[in-house]
Amino acid sequence: MWKDHLLTAKQLSRGDVETVLDRAGEIAADPEAVRGRLDGRLLGLLFFEPSTRTKMSFETAAKRLGGGVVDMGSVESSSVKKGESLADTVRVIEGYADALVLRHPSQGAATMASEFVDVPIINAGDGAGHHPTQTLLDLYTIRETAGLDGLSIGIMGDLKYGRTVHSLAHALTNFDVHQHFVSPESLRLPRSVRYDLHQAGANVREHEDLSAVLPTLDVLYVTRIQRERFPDENEYHAIAGEYRIDADVLADAPEDLAIMHPLPRVDEIAPEVDETAHARYFEQAHNGVPVRMALLDLMLP
Amino acid sequence: MWKDHLLTAKQLSRGDVETVLDRAGEIAADPEAVRGRLDGRLLGLLFFEPSTRTKMSFETAAKRLGGGVVDMGSVESSSVKKGESLADTVRVIEGYADALVLRHPSQGAATMASEFVDVPIINAGDGAGHHPTQTLLDLYTIRETAGLDGLSIGIMGDLKYGRTVHSLAHALTNFDVHQHFVSPESLRLPRSVRYDLHQAGANVREHEDLSAVLPTLDVLYVTRIQRERFPDENEYHAIAGEYRIDADVLADAPEDLAIMHPLPRVDEIAPEVDETAHARYFEQAHNGVPVRMALLDLMLP
Amino acid sequence: MWKDHLLTAKQLSRGDVETVLDRAGEIAADPEAVRGRLDGRLLGLLFFEPSTRTKMSFETAAKRLGGGVVDMGSVESSSVKKGESLADTVRVIEGYADALVLRHPSQGAATMASEFVDVPIINAGDGAGHHPTQTLLDLYTIRETAGLDGLSIGIMGDLKYGRTVHSLAHALTNFDVHQHFVSPESLRLPRSVRYDLHQAGANVREHEDLSAVLPTLDVLYVTRIQRERFPDENEYHAIAGEYRIDADVLADAPEDLAIMHPLPRVDEIAPEVDETAHARYFEQAHNGVPVRMALLDLMLP
Numbered sequence: 001m002w003k004d005h006l007l008t009a010k011q012l013s014r015g016d017v018e019t020v021l022d023r024a025g026e027i028a029a030d031p032e033a034v035r036g037r038l039d040g041r042l043l044g045l046l047f048f049e050p051s052t053r054t055k056m057s058f059e060t061a062a063k064r065l066g067g068g069v070v071d072m073g074s075v076e077s078s079s080v081k082k083g084e085s086l087a088d089t090v091r092v093i094e095g096y097a098d099a100l101v102l103r104h105p106s107q108g109a110a111t112m113a114s115e116f117v118d119v120p121i122i123n124a125g126d127g128a129g130h131h132p133t134q135t136l137l138d139l140y141t142i143r144e145t146a147g148l149d150g151l152s153i154g155i156m157g158d159l160k161y162g163r164t165v166h167s168l169a170h171a172l173t174n175f176d177v178h179q180h181f182v183s184p185e186s187l188r189l190p191r192s193v194r195y196d197l198h199q200a201g202a203n204v205r206e207h208e209d210l211s212a213v214l215p216t217l218d219v220l221y222v223t224r225i226q227r228e229r230f231p232d233e234n235e236y237h238a239i240a241g242e243y244r245i246d247a248d249v250l251a252d253a254p255e256d257l258a259i260m261h262p263l264p265r266v267d268e269i270a271p272e273v274d275e276t277a278h279a280r281y282f283e284q285a286h287n288g289v290p291v292r293m294a295l296l297d298l299m300l301p
Numbered sequence: 302m303w304k305d306h307l308l309t310a311k312q313l314s315r316g317d318v319e320t321v322l323d324r325a326g327e328i329a330a331d332p333e334a335v336r337g338r339l340d341g342r343l344l345g346l347l348f349f350e351p352s353t354r355t356k357m358s359f360e361t362a363a364k365r366l367g368g369g370v371v372d373m374g375s376v377e378s379s380s381v382k383k384g385e386s387l388a389d390t391v392r393v394i395e396g397y398a399d400a401l402v403l404r405h406p407s408q409g410a411a412t413m414a415s416e417f418v419d420v421p422i423i424n425a426g427d428g429a430g431h432h433p434t435q436t437l438l439d440l441y442t443i444r445e446t447a448g449l450d451g452l453s454i455g456i457m458g459d460l461k462y463g464r465t466v467h468s469l470a471h472a473l474t475n476f477d478v479h480q481h482f483v484s485p486e487s488l489r490l491p492r493s494v495r496y497d498l499h500q501a502g503a504n505v506r507e508h509e510d511l512s513a514v515l516p517t518l519d520v521l522y523v524t525r526i527q528r529e530r531f532p533d534e535n536e537y538h539a540i541a542g543e544y545r546i547d548a549d550v551l552a553d554a555p556e557d558l559a560i561m562h563p564l565p566r567v568d569e570i571a572p573e574v575d576e577t578a579h580a581r582y583f584e585q586a587h588n589g590v591p592v593r594m595a596l597l598d599l600m601l602p
Numbered sequence: 603m604w605k606d607h608l609l610t611a612k613q614l615s616r617g618d619v620e621t622v623l624d625r626a627g628e629i630a631a632d633p634e635a636v637r638g639r640l641d642g643r644l645l646g647l648l649f650f651e652p653s654t655r656t657k658m659s660f661e662t663a664a665k666r667l668g669g670g671v672v673d674m675g676s677v678e679s680s681s682v683k684k685g686e687s688l689a690d691t692v693r694v695i696e697g698y699a700d701a702l703v704l705r706h707p708s709q710g711a712a713t714m715a716s717e718f719v720d721v722p723i724i725n726a727g728d729g730a731g732h733h734p735t736q737t738l739l740d741l742y743t744i745r746e747t748a749g750l751d752g753l754s755i756g757i758m759g760d761l762k763y764g765r766t767v768h769s770l771a772h773a774l775t776n777f778d779v780h781q782h783f784v785s786p787e788s789l790r791l792p793r794s795v796r797y798d799l800h801q802a803g804a805n806v807r808e809h810e811d812l813s814a815v816l817p818t819l820d821v822l823y824v825t826r827i828q829r830e831r832f833p834d835e836n837e838y839h840a841i842a843g844e845y846r847i848d849a850d851v852l853a854d855a856p857e858d859l860a861i862m863h864p865l866p867r868v869d870e871i872a873p874e875v876d877e878t879a880h881a882r883y884f885e886q887a888h889n890g891v892p893v894r895m896a897l898l899d900l901m902l903p
Binding site: 032035050052053055056057059060063064066068074263264265266271282285286288289 | 341343345369371372373374377378382383384385388389390392393394396397398
Binding site for chain 2: 642644646670672673674675678679683684685686689690691693694695697698699
C-alpha cells in the first residue's frame with residue numbers, strides 16, 4: 001500500500017496520482033476546511049543536503065494543516081558528523097515525529113530508511129534517484145493548466161542528468177500524452193530512461209531544435225543546463241543560448257502555451273517571459289503546498 | 302498606504318508611528334487579547350545575512366499572536382547559491398507565507414522585492430539602508446520611559462556608519478525633540494544626514510564631549526564604535542575609552558536618565574551600569590516583541 | 603527550589619527524580635491529556651554547540667504540549683560572533699521566551715546564565731559539566747525496564763571523560779543500586795568521581811573485563827570509546843574491539859538484560875543486537891520526549 005511510504009513516483013498508479021491531485025485540488029479550493037487536520041502532529045524534516053524550496057514547502061504544508069515540524073538541521077550540526085548511520089538517525093528521529101521527510105544525496109536512501117521505521121517516510125529527493133512530490137506537483141500544475149489527457153508536452157534542457165525530468169516523463173506514461181524531448185545531442189535522455197519509457201508504452205519523440213515542435217505544444221517544461229556539465233565554457237554558452245526561452249522564441253508559440261520550470265532558474269528563461277500569460281513556474285512552485293498538504297492528509301493516520 | 306509594505310521608517314507619518322506605538326502598548330498591557338490573532342497564518346523569514354535578535358523577535362511576535370513562521374534558513378543552504386535572483390526567491394516564497402520579513406545586505410533590496418510580490422514585505426534591514434522596526438521599537442522605548450514630546454536625547458558613538466542612528470534621528474523629527482549628537486570628529490553624522498535633519502526642521506546640536514550635555518538629557522542612546530573603522534588599534538582604544546559609559550560617567554547624570562543601546566554591546570557600556578535604574582537596553586530589546594506584534598496585527602489582512 | 607532552574611542532576615533529591623519520572627510515565631501513557639498544556643508558551647533554544655538529538659527532543663516536547671520554540675540558531679549566525687557576552691545574550695532572549703534551554707561548551711555556563719534571568723533555565727549540557735535531562739531520561743528508561751531499586755547495572759566504555767556516565771552514576775546513588783564500572787585501565791572513572799560516589803554511599807565495583815560480571819546484570823549501559831583519546835590508532839582498535847557488544851558477547855547475558863546507550867553509537871554495539879529484545883537504546887532516545895515534557899510541565903508557570 002503506497003501510503004505506508006512515498007518513495008518513488010513509479011510506485012503510484014494512475015489512480016493513486018488522481019487521488020492525490022483531486023485532494024490537492026479540493027484543498028487549494030478550500031484550505032480552511034483542512035486547517036486543523038494535523039493538530040498536534042509533527043513532521044520530521046531530515047535534509048542531508050540543502051533544499052530550501054522543498055523544505056519550506058513541506059513545512060508550510062504541515063503548518064497550514066495545523067501541524068508542526070521538527071527539523072534535524074544541517075548535517076554539519078548533526079550526529080551524522082559523529083559517524084552515526086542513516087538507519088540509526090531515522091530510528092531515533094521517528095520517536096519525535098509522526099512522519100519523516102527525507103532528502104539525501106545517496107540514491108536509495110529513502111527506501112533503505114523505510115525499512116527501519118514504523119512511521120511513514122516521504123522521499124524528498126535521493127541523489128540521482130527519485131523526488132516523487134516534485135513529480136506530483138508538476139502533474140498537478142499540468143492538469144490545472146492543460147489537462148493530462150490528449151496533452152502535448154515539450155521537455156527541454158538537460159535531459160541526461162535531470163532526476164525531475166526522468167520522473168515526470170515516466171509518470172506521464174500513465175496518461176494519454178505526446179512527449180517531445182528537446183535537447184542538444186550531448187544531453188539527450190539516457191538510453192535506460194528511453195527504454196523504460198518505451199516499455200511503458202510512451203508516445204515519445206526527440207528533437208534537437210525546439211522551433212519545429214513548439215507550435216504543437218500545450219506545455220513546455222524547461223530545465224536548467226548546468227555549466228558544470230561542459231568542460232568548455234564557450235561550448236556551454238553556445239548551447240545554453242540555443243535552449244533559452246525569450247520573447248523572440250515565444251513569437252511562434254501557441255497562445256495558451258504553459259511554460260513550466262522546476263526552479264531555481266538562472267538564464268534559461270528570460271525575465272520578460274515572467275510578465276506573459278505563458279509563465280506558470282511560480283504558480284507551479286506554489287502548487288507544492290496543496291499537493292504536499294494532500295499527501296500529508298492522505299498518509300498520516 | 303504604508304500597510305502594504307514597511308520599507309523605511311521615513312514612509313511613516315507621525316500618525317502612523319503613533320498608531321503602531323499605541324497598538325504595541327495595548328498588546329504589551331494585555332497580550333492574551335491578541336493570542337489567536339494570526340491563527341493559521343505564516344510569516345516568511347528571509348534573512349540573507351544573520352541577525353539572531355531581529356529574527357527571533359519577529360518569530361516570537363508571530364507565535365505570540367498564534368501564527369507560525371517558515372524560515373528560508375541561511376543563504377548557504379538556499380537556492381540563492383545556485384544563482385537564483387532575489388526577485389525569483391521572493392516570488393516563490395510568497396506562495397508559502399502571508400507576509401515576508403526580509404533582511405538583505407544590499408541597500409534597496411526590500412523596496413525592489415516589494416515590486417514583485419503581493420504579500421506585505423517588512424524590511425528587517427537592507428545594508429546601509431533602513432531598519433524601520435528597530436526605529437519603531439526605539440521610539441516605543443523612548444515614549445515609555447521619557448515621552449516623545451519635550452524630549453532631550455543624546456545619541457552617542459558611531460554616528461557616521463550607524464543605520465540605526467540615522468533612522469532614529471529622522472523619525473524623531475516628527476516630535477518636539479532636542480537631539481544632541483556626541484561623537485569623535487571622525488565619526489560625526491554624515492553631511493547628508495545632517496542636511497536631511499535640517500530640512501526636516503530638527504532641533505540638533507553636535508558635541509565631541511558628553512559631559513557638558515549629559516546633565517540636560519532624558520535619554521542617552523549609545524551605539525558601538527567598531528574597531529574595524531580605525532586603521533590604528535591604539536587610536537581605537539583611546540576613542541572607545543572616551544565614549545564609554547560607566548559609574549563614573551553617570552555620577553553627573555540626571556537621576557531618571559534612561560540609557561538605551563540597540564545591542565549587542567561590547568565594551569561601550571560597563572556591566573556595572575546594568576544594575577542601575579538607568580539601564581533600559583534589555584527592556585528595549587524586549588520591546589521588539591510587542592512592537593512587531595503590533596505591526597503584524599496592523600499589516601496582515 | 604529546583605524548579606526555578608534545572609542545572610545539574612545533583613540538585614535533584616530522590617523525591618524530585620521520582621516526581622519527574624512519575625509525571626513522564628503519566629504523560630507517556632496519555633499524551634493527549636497534556637496536549638494544550640503549553641498553549642501560547644515559547645521555549646527559547648540556545649545551543650552554543652550542535653546537539654541535534656537533544657534539541658529536537660526538547661522541541662518535540664514543547665510542541666507536543668502545544669507550545670512553540672524560538673531558536674537562536676548556530677553561534678556562527680548569532681550576536682555572539684560580534685562579541686556579545688553570554689549574560690547579555692540570555693538577558694535579551696529571556697524577553698522572547700517563557701523558559702530557556704541552554705547548551706554551551708563551557709562548564710558552569712548554565713549556572714552563570716541562571717543568575718541573570720528570571721525565566722527558568724534548563725541545562726542541556728555544559729561542556730564537561732552536567733546534562734541533567736539526559737540523566738533523567740536514563741533513569742526513566744532504567745525504571746521502565748528493570749526498576750531502580752535492587753538494580754544491578756554495568757556501565758561500560760569511556761568512563762573517564764563521559765559527562766553522561768558521571769552524572770548517571772551519581773544519580774543512581776539515590777537508589778539501591780549495584781554499579782559495576784567496566785573499562786580499560788586508561789579510561790577508568792576519574793578519582794574525583796570515585797570519591798564523590800564513595801561519599802554518597804554508592805555500592806560500586808570496577809572491572810576491566812565484562813564477562814565476569816555480565817551474568818549478574820539487569821542493565822548494561824554502553825558508551826562510546828572515542829578514537830581521539832588514543833595517540834595510537836592500533837591501540838584504539840584493540841581496546842574498542844574488547845569493549846564491543848555483539849551476539850557472541852550476549853550469549854552469556856541474562857535473558858532480560860537491557861542494553862542502553864546514549865547514542866550516537868559508532869561501532870560499540872553491533873547492528874545484530876538491534877534485533878534482539880536486549881536493545882533499548884532507541885526506546886531510551888524516544889523517552890527523552892515524555893521526560894522533557896514532564897519537566898516543562900513541572901517547571902513552566
